[in-house]
Amino acid sequence: MKFKKTPESLVKDPGLDETIKNLTPERIVQVVNRVLTKENSARLQAYLDTCVHCGLCADACHTYVSRDKDPLFAPVSKVRQTLWELVRRKGNVDGEFIRNAARIAFTECGVCRRCSMYCPFGIDMAYLLLIVRRICSLLGVVPVYLQDTTNSHSVTSNQMWVQQDEWIDTLQWQEEEAQAELSTVRIPLEKEGADVMYSVIAPEPKILAQLLGNMAIIFKAAGEDWTMPATDGWDNSNMAMYSGDFEIMGRVERLHWETAARLKVKKIIMGECGHAFRGAVYDGPRWLSWQYPPIPMIHAIEYYYDLISSGRIKIKQKYQEHVTIQDPCNTVRGRGLGDKLRYIVDALCEKFTDVDPKQEHNYCCAAGGGVINCGPPWKRSRMLSNRVKAEQLGKTGADVIITPCHNCHSGIEDIIGFYNLGMHVKFINEILVECMEKPEESEG
Amino acid sequence: MYEFSRGPLVWIAFIVLIGGTIYRVAKIYRDSKKERVVHPYMSLSHGMRSIAHWLVPFGARNMRMRPVFTVMSFLFHICLLLTPIFLLGHVMLFEQSWGISWWTLPDGLANVMTILVVVAVTVFALRRLAHPVVRFVTKTSDWVLLVIVAAPFVTGLLAYYQVFDYRTVMILHMWSGALWLMVIPFTRIVHMIFFPLTRAYMGSEFGHVRSARDW
Structure with a gap:
């Protein structure tokens, strides 16, 4: 299988372009087999054998939906272009293949796990793409900005x-x-x-x-x-x-x-x-x-x-701007905190319009999972990958987006700029400190 | 030929199906123990909750987003599994051999269900061609599997309507049925066996570990 050329495959990133020059076929085979057979076992096997190639995961992915349903960007397509080939060829791939696999796994998937909620078998595609990232990392092929954070x-x-x-x-x-x-x-x-x-x-x-x-x-x-x-x-x-x-x-x-x-x-x-x-x-x-x-x-x-519901912190005056929420994948899909997040926002804000889809089904910010850390070379690609987020937020008519996550925060700010939404992003902490009763005032 | 298909072939098919199933489940169970992140996090109640949501039509958001496909898919799987088990002709064979029998489908209904399977397979095949994502991820083996799945039902219909030579069609029917049973554990039809396992694991990961829903 040859990789299809997309504008993204032309993006220059020394972390990918330069590092693949050091790869030898033997090293690739050795690393791929180590990861596929020594580090992973039952889940990988079950997921590879169970997938019936039905494509029902496609519409779950913000990248796919945002890019006019280009089949190259569906979750299963990302796995097909990377992991399936690595398994089929037992690691006998060249540097160019690894470069493209790294581009797909690091910059076109945020491992948000939304797709695994849409797969009838619950196949964890984020896990499969993390296996690809693991292989790339062991081969030293990682976007340079992301690798810098790891070095740090x-x-x-x-x-x-x-x-x-x-x-x-x-x-x-x-x-x-x-x-x-x-x-x-x-x-x-x-x-x-x-x-x-x-x-x-x-x-x-x-x-x-x-x-x-x-x-x-x-x-x-x-x-x-x-x-x-x-x-x-x-x-x-x-x-x-x-x-x-x-x-x-x-x-x-x-x-x-x-x-x-x-x-x-x-x-x-x-x-x-x-x-x-x-x-x-x-x-x-x-x-x-x-x-x-x-x-x-x-x-x-x-x-x-806990603070608000127990009355340990009292709200003096509610926040007046019209707000909405960005549900972060790792605390809402990853911890079920969507209801508590809404309780807080309701308690703090006068006017709240929820997003649709919401909670576990919210679209990813396209920044998390290391995607935003891949840095400036990939920013335009990241923006094109999340048009659906801009549309979803725009529909709420809100002025302020509350999100308790740094990745969501930065990612959504970029999207607001790129799609001219004219909104602002805030952490809960900024609004809470503005609206709550402060001790000295109550003493006085 | 007919006698062989009627006797030993059926035995072989069921031995391969049951033996293969035991092998696959035992292997995946053993391997899953090697992955330290599976067993410690499994939860029966959350696993069952997830399985239930995905076995009930429209129990998951993805099913509600595509109602036509959902109805098609459920009808296909129900007919595919129930028709062979409750077909009068099949039950009679068991009665002749072992003297056991059970409730059977009325002939007309069984006929409709068989046609539904063939129609659904045709729709799935067309979808493989028409949907860009599905086309992109379709392999030759997907086509082979569709043919293997459809063959016993097509030949069953031909036998029912006595098209072509009845005896030849019956032999083809028995061979394709046996082939279908035998490939279950060793092809992607293994999803039939693995569905409860992968679903229960994901249900546990989402529900038990992360307090979230996965439907």
């Missing part, structure tokens, strides 16, 4: 090369910022025995630091006994999970859990990020042979829900 995890344990001094400085700076609003706010570092460790991902200290200050205010208002580590181990966003470098993925998650254990916290609250949650709760522990996480972890959605 390897060196610093966070995804954006944040050094320890920068991390501490940023927290202290945000503590001061928050104190301008509420003078008693602290960001407690290294507090052993605190009830809660708060986990964030590297984009927060790096580019969205005010989210840290907001959270400090929310914790203060809720009277939470919390802490953050001053050492590495605070970030579990884990792009290595998506680049296919599971060894580094495991290291990042282990350090994160060990840091929480060192601080002797009772639980971890994960900030508004979806794939960090997935890495910490599912993929990381499984790679480390732990059935479940060693310390309970809840996502920010669950925490806000």
Whole structure:
């Protein structure tokens, strides 16, 4: 089978174009067979044998629907062009094949698992494309920007090369910022025995630091006994999970859990990020042979829900803008938090219009799963792959899109720009801090 | 030839079907133990919940999105499975050999159900040609499987209406039926055996582990 030429196959990415020059046929065969026979077994076999090539998964995929139903972009077509061929040829493929397989698996699928909800047999196509990514990663063929985040995890344990001094400085700076609003706010570092460790991902200290200050205010208002580590181990966003470098993925998650254990916290609250949650709760522990996480972890959605429903935080004035929701795959399809998310939005906002389809059936943001981390070379392709999202959001008529996920946030902002939707994206934390009753006011 | 088809061939077909099924299930069970992420997360109730949603017509969003295909698909599978088991002619053969019998379909209904299978296979074949995605992922083996599945029903109809030489058609019918039974465990028709397994696993992953729905 020859790959059909699409505009995307002409995109230049040194992570793919240069690295395939180092491949030898023997190495490809060796890696493919290792992954197909040593690392995977029953699920791969059952999925390959059970698929009846019916194409019922096609309409589930935002890439396929957005690209005028081009058959090359249906989930089963992506598997056909990559994994089926690798299995059939027992790994006897050339560098060009690996390049195209990497392009499909990394940039045209966000492993959001929506398609597995549309397959009558529940075939997990995201898992199949992660196998392709794993093969590409072991061969060193990974989009260069994505590989850079994995390298950063390897060196610093966070995804954006944040050094320890920068991390501490940023927290202290945000503590001061928050104190301008509420003078008693602290960001407690290294507090052993605190009830809660708060986990964030590297984009927060790096580019969205005010989210840290907001959270400090929310914790203060809720009277939470919390802490953050001053050492590495605070970030579990884990792009290595998506680049296919599971060894580094495991290291990042282990350090994160060990840091929480060192601080002797009772639980971890994960900030508004979806794939960090997935890495910490599912993929990381499984790679480390732990059935479940060693310390309970809840996502920010669950925490806000608890705060509002228990009355620990009261809403002073509702947010006035017309809002809608972007359901993140890893917390809604991956944790069933869609109802709690809606409870929060209803409690916080005056006017809320839901999306259609919603909850588990929501369309992917096309940024998660490492797709946005493939960087500028692939941005246009990513935009073309999610026209359906722009149409879905446009239909709500809302002005603000609330999404508790960093990938969704960035991806949706790009889509708003590309399709001129004239909307804004917000985290829950930004709206909550604006609308809630703050302690000093109630004291006064 | 007729005697062989009537006797040993049927035995061979059922031995291959049952033996093959046991082999496939045993192998997938053994291999799934090697994958540490399967057994610890299986949940009977969530697995059954998922199977139920996907066995009931329109129980899943994907089925509601394409009502014509859903009706077609359900009719096809129901007729495909029930007609051979409850066909008067088949039950009579069991009665002659072993003296056991069970409820049978009225002839007219069985006839309609057989025609439905053939029509559905034709529609599936046309869909393989017409739908760009399905055409893109169709392999030669998909066509072979459609022929294998349709053959016992087509020959059954020919025998019923006594088209061509009855004896020859009957032999073809028995051979194609035996072939159909024998390929079940070893081709993609294995989805018949694996459906509850893959579905239960996905139902457990979604429902038990992730508190979400997979339909």
